[in-house]
Amino acid sequence: MARRPANRFVCQSCGAVFSKWSGRCDACGAWNSIVEETVEPTATGGTNARRRAGSRINLVGLAGDTPPPPRIETRIGELDRVLGGGLVPASVVLVGGDPGIGKSTLLLQGACALARAGRKVMYISGEEAVDQIRLRARRLGLEAPTLELAAAINVADIAATLDAEKDLALVVIDSIQTMWMETVESAPGTVSQVRACAFELIRLAKQRGFSLILVGHVTKEGALAGPRVLEHMVDAVMYFEGDRGHQFRILRAAKNRFGATDEIGVFAMTDQGLEEVPNPSALFLAERRGHIAGSAVFAGMEGTRPVLLEVQALLSPKAGDGGARRAVVGWDTGRLNMLLAVLEARCGIKLNAMDVHLNIAGGLRVGEPAADMAVAAALVSAATGQPTSAGSVYFGEVGLSGEIRQVSQPDTRLKEAHKLGFEQAFLPRRIARGNRKPTAPDGLGIQEIGHLGDLVSLFTGAMEEAEA
Numbered sequence: 001m002a003r004r005p006a007n008r009f010v011c012q013s014c015g016a017v018f019s020k021w022s023g024r025c026d027a028c029g030a031w032n033s034i035v036e037e038t039v040e041p042t043a044t045g046g047t048n049a050r051r052r053a054g055s056r057i058n059l060v061g062l063a064g065d066t067p068p069p070p071r072i073e074t075r076i077g078e079l080d081r082v083l084g085g086g087l088v089p090a091s092v093v094l095v096g097g098d099p100g101i102g103k104s105t106l107l108l109q110g111a112c113a114l115a116r117a118g119r120k121v122m123y124i125s126g127e128e129a130v131d132q133i134r135l136r137a138r139r140l141g142l143e144a145p146t147l148e149l150a151a152a153i154n155v156a157d158i159a160a161t162l163d164a165e166k167d168l169a170l171v172v173i174d175s176i177q178t179m180w181m182e183t184v185e186s187a188p189g190t191v192s193q194v195r196a197c198a199f200e201l202i203r204l205a206k207q208r209g210f211s212l213i214l215v216g217h218v219t220k221e222g223a224l225a226g227p228r229v230l231e232h233m234v235d236a237v238m239y240f241e242g243d244r245g246h247q248f249r250i251l252r253a254a255k256n257r258f259g260a261t262d263e264i265g266v267f268a269m270t271d272q273g274l275e276e277v278p279n280p281s282a283l284f285l286a287e288r289r290g291h292i293a294g295s296a297v298f299a300g301m302e303g304t305r306p307v308l309l310e311v312q313a314l315l316s317p318k319a320g321d322g323g324a325r326r327a328v329v330g331w332d333t334g335r336l337n338m339l340l341a342v343l344e345a346r347c348g349i350k351l352n353a354m355d356v357h358l359n360i361a362g363g364l365r366v367g368e369p370a371a372d373m374a375v376a377a378a379l380v381s382a383a384t385g386q387p388t389s390a391g392s393v394y395f396g397e398v399g400l401s402g403e404i405r406q407v408s409q410p411d412t413r414l415k416e417a418h419k420l421g422f423e424q425a426f427l428p429r430r431i432a433r434g435n436r437k438p439t440a441p442d443g444l445g446i447q448e449i450g451h452l453g454d455l456v457s458l459f460t461g462a463m464e465e466a467e468a
Contacts, residue, residue, distance in 0.1 A: 084259015
C-alpha cells in the first residue's frame with residue numbers, strides 16, 4: 001500500500017526539522033524561520049523491500065604519487081589567487097555576498113574571459129532575463145560571442161541540457177536559491193529545494209567533469225542563507241565582501257579543498273566593472289594624511305600577501321550619564337575592549353570616560369591579532385595628541401599583561417613597508433630562544449618593543465618635550 005505524503009516543518013536558517021510549527025526555532029534561535037514542507041514517500045520504503053547486498057570497497061595506503069589537480073585559469077589573477085591557481089575540473093564553488101556587491105559582475109567577467117580563451121562556458125541565471133545579462137555585458141564592455149546564456153529555474157531542464165553538452169569547462173548558476181525541482185513539494189529557496197537542487201547539479205558536475213559555480217544569497221548577518229549542509233557539499237566557499245561606500249571589494253575563501261583559505265583577492269568597482277588591484281597597500285594608503293593624531297599604519301598579512309592599512313582612532317568625551325560608546329569599523333569590538341583594559345590597567349591610560357571610535361580605512365576587515373600594536377599606537381596617539389611618524393609602521397600582538405608577542409612572517413611585512421617608502425618599523429622584541437631577528441631591507445629602521453608601556457612612553461615623552 002502506497003504511503004501518503006507527509007508534512008513537516010523545517011527551519012530555513014539551520015535546517016532543523018520539527019513536527020509542528022512554532023514562532024522560534026529551538027535549534028538556532030531564529031524567529032519566523034520555520035516553514036511547512038511536504039515530503040514525498042520513497043518508492044523503496046517498507047520492511048519487505050529488497051536491499052542490495054554491499055560489496056567490499058578497495059583500500060589503499062596513505063603513501064602514493066598523486067599529481068596536483070589540473071587548473072583552468074579564469075584570466076582574472078585575483079580570482080585565480082583565491083581559488084588556489086584556478087578552477088579545478090569537476091569542482092564546485094559556492095560564492096556568497098550581499099545583494100549588489102558585484103557577484104554576478106565578477107562571474108560574468110570570468111565567464112567571458114574563459115569563453116574568449118576558447119573554453120565552453122554556460123551562464124544560467126534564475127534571477128535575470130537573457131536581455132538583462134546582455135545589457136550588463138554591453139555596459140561593461142564585455143565581448144564573448146561563444147558564451148552561452150540561459151534564463152531557467154527548472155533543474156530537470158537544466159540537467160537535461162548539461163547532460164547533452166560536451167566539453168563543458170564551466171557552468172555558472174545564478175543563484176541556487178532560485179532553482180526549483182518538481183519532485184520537491186516546496187517553494188524555491190526553501191531548505192528542501194536548495195538541498196535537492198544543489199545535489200543534482202553537483203552530481204552532474206562530478207559526473208561530466210565541468211567546473212560548477214553556485215551563487216548563494218546571504219542573510220542580514222552576512223552568512224550564507226539556507227542550510228549549512230550546502231557548504232559541506234561544495235569544494236570551496238567564497239565570500240564577496242565590501243562596503244558600498246568604498247570602491248574596494250574583497251573576495252575571501254572560507255573553505256577550499258584545493259587551496260589555502262587565508263588568501264584574498266582585491267578588486268575595485270569602476271564603470272567598467274571590477275578591476276584587479278595588484279597592489280592594494282598603495283591604494284589603501286593613497287588618501288592618508290600624515291602627522292595626524294590618532295592614525296597609525298599597520299603592516300598586515302592576508303594569506304601570502306602583505307597589506308598595509310591605516311588604523312584611525314578618535315576619542316571624545318562621553319555624552320550623558322550612560323556608559324562610554326565603542327564604535328568599531330573593520331575590527332573586532334571585543335578585542336578593542338581588551339586593548340583598552342590593558343592600556344588602563346598596565347599603562348595608566350584612562351579612557352573609560354571617553355567615547356572611542358576606531359576605523360580601518362579602506363573597507364577591509366582585519367582579523368589577525370598582529371594589528372594590536374597598530375591599534376594601540378593610534379589610541380595612545382589620539383589620547384596624547386601626538387601624531388605618529390608618517391614613515392612608521394606597526395605590527396605585534398598585545399597580551400593581557402601588556403607584553404608584545406611575536407607574529408608570523410615579519411620579513412614579508414618589512415619588505416612591503418620598505419617598498420612603499422616607509423622608514424621605520426615597530427615590531428615585537430625577540431625574547432624566546434630561537435627567534436630569528438627579522439631581516440630589514442636597507443634604509444628601513446627597526447625598533448623592537450617588548451611591552452605596551454614602552455610604546456606609550458614614546459608618545460608621552462614626545463608630549464613632554466613639546467610642552468617644555
